[in-house]
Amino acid sequence: MRRAIALANASVERGGGPFGAVIVKDGEVIAEGSNSVTLNTDPTAHAEVTAIREACRKLGTFHLEDCTIYTSCEPCPMCLGAIYWAGIKRIYYGNTRKDAADIDFADDFIYEELARPLDERRLPIRPLLRDEALESFRRWTAKSDRVEY
Amino acid sequence: MRRAIALANASVERGGGPFGAVIVKDGEVIAEGSNSVTLNTDPTAHAEVTAIREACRKLGTFHLEDCTIYTSCEPCPMCLGAIYWAGIKRIYYGNTRKDAADIDFADDFIYEELARPLDERRLPIRPLLRDEALESFRRWTAKSDRVEY
Numbered sequence: 277m278r279r280a281i282a283l284a285n286a287s288v289e290r291g292g293g294p295f296g297a298v299i300v301k302d303g304e305v306i307a308e309g310s311n312s313v314t315l316n317t318d319p320t321a322h323a324e325v326t327a328i329r330e331a332c333r334k335l336g337t338f339h340l341e342d343c344t345i346y347t348s349c350e351p352c353p354m355c356l357g358a359i360y361w362a363g364i365k366r367i368y369y370g371n372t373r374k375d376a377a378d379i380d381f382a383d384d385f386i387y388e389e390l391a392r393p394l395d396e397r398r399l400p401i402r403p404l405l406r407d408e409a410l411e412s413f414r415r416w417t418a419k420s421d422r423v424e425y
Numbered sequence: 426m427r428r429a430i431a432l433a434n435a436s437v438e439r440g441g442g443p444f445g446a447v448i449v450k451d452g453e454v455i456a457e458g459s460n461s462v463t464l465n466t467d468p469t470a471h472a473e474v475t476a477i478r479e480a481c482r483k484l485g486t487f488h489l490e491d492c493t494i495y496t497s498c499e500p501c502p503m504c505l506g507a508i509y510w511a512g513i514k515r516i517y518y519g520n521t522r523k524d525a526a527d528i529d530f531a532d533d534f535i536y537e538e539l540a541r542p543l544d545e546r547r548l549p550i551r552p553l554l555r556d557e558a559l560e561s562f563r564r565w566t567a568k569s570d571r572v573e574y
Binding site: 277278280281284285287288289291293294295296313314317318319320325328329332333336337338339340346348349350352353354355356357358359360361362363364365366367368369370371372375376378379380382385386387389390391394399400401402403404405406408409410411412413415416417419421422423424425 | 426427429430433434436437438440442443444445462463466467468469474477478481482485486487488489495497498499501502503504505506507508509510511512513514515516517518519520521524525527528529531534535536538539540548549550551552553554555557558559560561562564565566568570571572573574
């Protein structure tokens with residue numbers, strides 16, 4: 277965790293957001309990341325997502341089983357989703373989503389939005405052409421050599 | 426939406442997941458994406474995240490204001506978080522999270538997990554060293570030339 281916090285501090289110095297993360301496997305740090313949304317003009321370049329991508333690149337896998345992530349702030353819904361998809365087994369966090377809200381980051385707002393029914397959200401989300409979209413799911417199910425995850 | 430569905434179908438053919446997305450600005454498609462988690466060994470390479478990255482790269486920005494995303498399936502929490510962070514203004518989706526659950530994708534499970542209090546989740550998440558982590562937030566707040574988003 278102290279390394280994740282050091283990455284967050286270094287990120288602030290460099291002009292990035294105040295967030296850092298490290299991924300550990302078998303007691304060894306296998307990947308690090310810090311927030312480079314504005315530096316890389318990539319809204320998905322949060323510390324955790326960056327560290328997950330790096331770990332998967334290094335290990336040549338899309339599943340980080342037996343890995344732990346240490347992140348300097350409670351993951352936002354995007355990063356927490358990425359952590360679940362990656363199959364990470366344990367999370368430690370420093371600052372909370374409320375701490376992040378106190379310095380004007382939207383994490384807490386996004387958590388609230390996701391918990392709302394679709395028709396009560398501030399960002400409009402509407403269904404369209406589900407009957408046609410289901411075709412790709414049927415093709416997936418029919419594909420005998422599909423790689424699941 | 427028909428283009429997003431076509432991307433999903435093409436992705437299945439290529440060995441990727443059955444998901445496609447396009448981002449539209451001023452009536453023009455500015456970016457496309459499809460699910461390449463297994464092809465690129467990147468658990469964050471969902472259709473929407475891939476399309477957002479591509480749109481931001483093309484426009485040289487981390488904010489996709491006045492953009493609409495058409496995605497062949499309701500976004501998972503990771504992708505929905507990315508859509509909020511990107512500032513996209515409207516979402517249209519084809520398949521639902523329940524349709525995705527029916528073909529064994531974890532979207533619906535992750536939504537349920539995120540809505541639970543931290544200490545009731547299946548994936549353990551624990552606080553650690555908050556006092557030290559807050560230092561990076563203080564440094565951020567004290568930085569007069571910080572770039573917010």
